[in-house]
Amino acid sequence: MRPLAYEEHVLTMDGVELSRIASKAGTPCYVYSAAEILKNYRAYDDSFGDQPHTVCYAVKAASNLSILRLLAGAGAGFDIVSAGELFRVLKAGGDPAKIVFSGVGKSGAEVDAALEAGIFAFNCESEPELALVDSLAHRRGIKARVALRVNPDVDAATHDYISTGRLAHKFGIDIGDAETVYECARRRENLLVEGVSCHIGSQLLNTKPVVEAVDRVVGLVQRLRAKEFEIRHVDFGGGLGVAYKPEDSIPAIGELVGVLRQRVANRGLHVMVEPGRSIVASAGVLLTRVLYRKKTGAKEFVIVDAAMNDLIRPALYSAHHEILPLRQTSVGTMRADVVGPVCETGDFLARNRDLPQVFPGDLLAVCTAGAYGFAQSSNYNARPRAAEAMVEDGTWRVIRRRESYEDLMRGEE
Numbered sequence: 001m002r003p004l005a006y007e008e009h010v011l012t013m014d015g016v017e018l019s020r021i022a023s024k025a026g027t028p029c030y031v032y033s034a035a036e037i038l039k040n041y042r043a044y045d046d047s048f049g050d051q052p053h054t055v056c057y058a059v060k061a062a063s064n065l066s067i068l069r070l071l072a073g074a075g076a077g078f079d080i081v082s083a084g085e086l087f088r089v090l091k092a093g094g095d096p097a098k099i100v101f102s103g104v105g106k107s108g109a110e111v112d113a114a115l116e117a118g119i120f121a122f123n124c125e126s127e128p129e130l131a132l133v134d135s136l137a138h139r140r141g142i143k144a145r146v147a148l149r150v151n152p153d154v155d156a157a158t159h160d161y162i163s164t165g166r167l168a169h170k171f172g173i174d175i176g177d178a179e180t181v182y183e184c185a186r187r188r189e190n191l192l193v194e195g196v197s198c199h200i201g202s203q204l205l206n207t208k209p210v211v212e213a214v215d216r217v218v219g220l221v222q223r224l225r226a227k228e229f230e231i232r233h234v235d236f237g238g239g240l241g242v243a244y245k246p247e248d249s250i251p252a253i254g255e256l257v258g259v260l261r262q263r264v265a266n267r268g269l270h271v272m273v274e275p276g277r278s279i280v281a282s283a284g285v286l287l288t289r290v291l292y293r294k295k296t297g298a299k300e301f302v303i304v305d306a307a308m309n310d311l312i313r314p315a316l317y318s319a320h321h322e323i324l325p326l327r328q329t330s331v332g333t334m335r336a337d338v339v340g341p342v343c344e345t346g347d348f349l350a351r352n353r354d355l356p357q358v359f360p361g362d363l364l365a366v367c368t369a370g371a372y373g374f375a376q377s378s379n380y381n382a383r384p385r386a387a388e389a390m391v392e393d394g395t396w397r398v399i400r401r402r403e404s405y406e407d408l409m410r411g412e413e
């Protein structure tokens, strides 16, 4: 599984031995491959070819400054969902003119910060939000570019919690009502109503729901243009899945982009996408050390030093992450639950998993953890958040030091 490889039975990331990182930086520790992040970003960028486009990395997937700086340096735009993410992107040297601001609940202060920064566009999700953007832009004496995020009522066929494109979900404006809302938006003097956006969900396993959504959006663009709206850009959101299991078959980035290109060809549209997972998931692993093994009844547990506070995806979405030993041995296999120290039965990284035999002190890599891993980590059980490291050009460095106990109490009386 790229970018990982066993070299003489030792697991490496782009040639760097992961156990060296674990012993220096400690565990739990996230490690990212800069080369893999860039490879995925470029797969999007290159596949668009001469189609005018911007690839706006969805910051929520992994927002470490070093990751953002890497992508900004490669020319990426950014999809943000809070003023905190805006702050991060600007700190990392991201170009404000390539930022889109998504999200269903932007506050006045957040909208104002984005206006001040001069972002490219707001993906607005309701009429009151349009009114807020308009009035804050008026106060600044500027015009704010907006796209309406429409809800195309398409089943994304993914986990319930990360499916966003049905009318029962809180996201977007019902595509059936969109033209009325566009008319209202057009009457607002401080808005440039130039885009249409949508995002139907995450970890999408095929292009079918995307095609359905894109066709509905393109249909809307045509109807809007017929009413003399100057629609210049479409934003198709993120959502492309990744293979969490070796046997998972997911369309390649180029295949998805090919489908998008075909649908927008010769329409004079600038196309934006907001991929998060498909850029960083495969680039990251979570390193953890085995603390204990124990049996209760027929069940065997491998207790490790990473927990649900470090990686909540298994607990929250029943997500599968491959687990590899950092050193390959030939001592046979075992079936076990891999669990952390947190006081919840839901604290597991894997259940009933067939693993090579592992013993206390052994190091493991939880794979495909680069997206929504560290980003969704917490201090639950007063556990300091993990360190983060990056492998780049045959060497590695810490890009976020492990939190200290002092960090845990920062800001408290």
Ligand code: LLP
Residues within 6 Å of the ligand: 058, 061, 079, 102, 103, 162, 199, 201, 202, 203, 237, 238, 239, 240, 274, 275, 276, 277, 278, 313, 317, 371, 372, 376
């Ligand atoms: N754009 C918008 C408006 C979004 O809401 C999202 C993700 C993205 C782009 C990026 O989607 P991606 O390309 O990463 O699929 N924590 C969950 C995933 C939550 C996704 C939320 N929105 C998980 O770990 O599976």
